[in-house]
Amino acid sequence: MADQRLYHKVANQILELIDSGVFPPGSRLPGERDLAEKFGVSRVSVREAEIALQAQGRLEIKVGSGAYVLDGSDMPLNGLPKVGPFELTEARALFEAESAALAAPIITDETIAELENYIAIMSGKVESELSPDEADAAFHNTIARSTNNHAIMFVIDSMWKMRTEAAQLQRVYKNVCDKDSSHREDEHQAILNALINRDSSAARRAMRAHFTRMIEALLEASEEEAYQEVKRKASESRSRFLLTKQLS
Amino acid sequence: MADQRLYHKVANQILELIDSGVFPPGSRLPGERDLAEKFGVSRVSVREAEIALQAQGRLEIKVGSGAYVLDGSDMPLNGLPKVGPFELTEARALFEAESAALAAPIITDETIAELENYIAIMSGKVESELSPDEADAAFHNTIARSTNNHAIMFVIDSMWKMRTEAAQLQRVYKNVCDKDSSHREDEHQAILNALINRDSSAARRAMRAHFTRMIEALLEASEEEAYQEVKRKASESRSRFLLTKQLS
DNA sequence: ATTCTTAATTGACTATACCAATTTAGCAAG
DNA sequence: CTTGCTAAATTGGTATAGTCAATTAAGAAT
Numbered sequence: 001m002a003d004q005r006l007y008h009k010v011a012n013q014i015l016e017l018i019d020s021g022v023f024p025p026g027s028r029l030p031g032e033r034d035l036a037e038k039f040g041v042s043r044v045s046v047r048e049a050e051i052a053l054q055a056q057g058r059l060e061i062k063v064g065s066g067a068y069v070l071d072g073s074d075m076p077l078n079g080l081p082k083v084g085p086f087e088l089t090e091a092r093a094l095f096e097a098e099s100a101a102l103a104a105p106i107i108t109d110e111t112i113a114e115l116e117n118y119i120a121i122m123s124g125k126v127e128s129e130l131s132p133d134e135a136d137a138a139f140h141n142t143i144a145r146s147t148n149n150h151a152i153m154f155v156i157d158s159m160w161k162m163r164t165e166a167a168q169l170q171r172v173y174k175n176v177c178d179k180d181s182s183h184r185e186d187e188h189q190a191i192l193n194a195l196i197n198r199d200s201s202a203a204r205r206a207m208r209a210h211f212t213r214m215i216e217a218l219l220e221a222s223e224e225e226a227y228q229e230v231k232r233k234a235s236e237s238r239s240r241f242l243l244t245k246q247l248s
Numbered sequence: 249m250a251d252q253r254l255y256h257k258v259a260n261q262i263l264e265l266i267d268s269g270v271f272p273p274g275s276r277l278p279g280e281r282d283l284a285e286k287f288g289v290s291r292v293s294v295r296e297a298e299i300a301l302q303a304q305g306r307l308e309i310k311v312g313s314g315a316y317v318l319d320g321s322d323m324p325l326n327g328l329p330k331v332g333p334f335e336l337t338e339a340r341a342l343f344e345a346e347s348a349a350l351a352a353p354i355i356t357d358e359t360i361a362e363l364e365n366y367i368a369i370m371s372g373k374v375e376s377e378l379s380p381d382e383a384d385a386a387f388h389n390t391i392a393r394s395t396n397n398h399a400i401m402f403v404i405d406s407m408w409k410m411r412t413e414a415a416q417l418q419r420v421y422k423n424v425c426d427k428d429s430s431h432r433e434d435e436h437q438a439i440l441n442a443l444i445n446r447d448s449s450a451a452r453r454a455m456r457a458h459f460t461r462m463i464e465a466l467l468e469a470s471e472e473e474a475y476q477e478v479k480r481k482a483s484e485s486r487s488r489f490l491l492t493k494q495l496s
Numbered sequence: 497a498t499t500c501t502t503a504a505t506t507g508a509c510t511a512t513a514c515c516a517a518t519t520t521a522g523c524a525a526g
Numbered sequence: 527c528t529t530g531c532t533a534a535a536t537t538g539g540t541a542t543a544g545t546c547a548a549t550t551a552a553g554a555a556t
Contacts, residue, residue: 007299044292047296048295048296048299051255051296051300051303052300052302052303054300055299055301055303055304056304063253080402081399081401081402083399083402084398087396087397087398087399087400088399090350090399090400091399091400091403092399094343094346094400095342095343095403098343098346099342101342102342149335149338149339150330150331150335151329151331151335151336151338151340152338152339154328154329155339155343155407158402162399
């Protein structure tokens with residue numbers, strides 16, 4: 001532990017100050033010169049520490065202004081895998097179902113009201129600064145959050161970010177996402193109803209059904225438009241997913 | 249684009265050299281002094297560039313040796329949340345169970361042989377360059393890999409990395425992990441048997457049981473040693489986990 | 497109160513120097 | 527010829543000190 005570089009130690013000290021609330025997200029860090037004196041190190045080490053933190057998406061350094069603490073929500077999260085739409089949807093079907101099942105028994109009325117709001121936004125019945133897509137993200141993330149389990153929140157959030165990247169790259173996925181707005185509302189409502197009833201098992205089923213239909217839609221889309229890659233992956237996995245579906 | 253920092257430009261130049269194959273993964277970069285001269289910048293700028301790339305997991309800098317290009321496979325993945333041992337185990341119970349259930353119908357005999365080998369390594373019956381802990385990681389990662397789903401592989405791998413970080417920080421977790429070696433072998437064998445039978449449902453159950461016992465062990469440990477934080481989180485979530493367990 | 501100018505602050509970059517870890521070269525012993 | 531050790535060269539790590547440019551804050555002029 002003693003063989004780590006100085007700038008690494010400094011970075012950790014800064015991180016502690018951030019996490020302990022001394023420097024909340026959005027706030028500005030003291031200047032490099034101040035921090036150098038405070039930590040008893042050279043300015044170079046502070047600089048290197050801040051550069052490393054910036055590379056990790058924890059800070060944003062503005063020339064002539066200062067280093068600002070970034071909110072954890074917009075952390076880019078390095079190293080997400082490139083993942084095809086089918087396998088991603090499959091993974092979400094499994095994991096988000098468990099997320100919903102775990103959330104069901106302990107979800108609060110406030111959170112349920114929040115979810116209702118997101119559904120309204122998605123259907124366009126309520127105007128908001130959130131886009132329908134962002135409301136969709138918020139819907140799933142909020143369920144994950146109500147599990148009170150940070151690992152689950154991380155996983156659900158990561159998969160949404162993969163979806164965003166995948167949607168940028170692949171037309172099929174985007175088309176399907178756009179086209180399924182009609183089904184989406186009903187399915188989200190079904191999930192919500194299960195949560196309102198605090199029915200863990202129903203929540204799992206509803207969430208699985210939500211993504212299962214998305215997979216079907218992807219399959220159709222991949223047949224219409226000859227996206228070989230998607231088609232191959234889809235047919236290869238179809239049987240086993242439909243198999244495991246029955247086992248829940 | 250012209251207002252980016254120098255070290256950022258240098259980092260991009262280095263990245264280009266890496267991606268173009270001039271410096272393949274595993275190779276060593278020229279020294280900071282050489283690169284500084286080559287790029288026509290100061291050594292500090294090269295240093296800052298390499299530190300940023302290291303923070304992004306593209307390089308590994310070894311003191312007195314040099315900066316080495318990292319393979320994409322062992323990128324450390326930044327931005328992992330700090331997660332308590334209980335919630336992490338809970339998440340793994342849910343997600344790894346689904347991973348195993350999905351893998352069961354399509355796992356190959358080769359992969360099963362691989363898993364057998366990892367179990368043998370963990371029990372010490374076979375000597376290997378892998379530590380028991382690394383074999384444990386390989387066991388779970390291999391199951392995830394056999395799902396053929398990159399999103400699932402990512403999630404399982406991420407959670408193992410969280411575990412590693414958590415174990416460094418929290419004694420309880422580490423103690424439990426060390427003590428459960430005895431149960432571990434039987435449970436892993438049970439999982440493997442389910443996979444051999446291609447029994448999706450049994451694989452799910454076995455995997456859940458594996459982590460459920462770990463949670464019980466954590467609960468005991470947190471009572472013995474008065475780790476308030478763990479204790480609180482555990483008791484708060486215990487009921488709902490045991491609840492959802494029955495619903496599978 | 498508003499705008500403009502100016503001074504102070506802050507990050508960006510360079511140059512130089514020294515230290516410690518690592519590697520390499522060379523030499524000695526077997 | 528191989529092995530093992532030592533010393534020198536290489537390499538990253540840190541510090542100090544200074545210059546420059548972007549930004550901000552303070553003050554003056556309107």
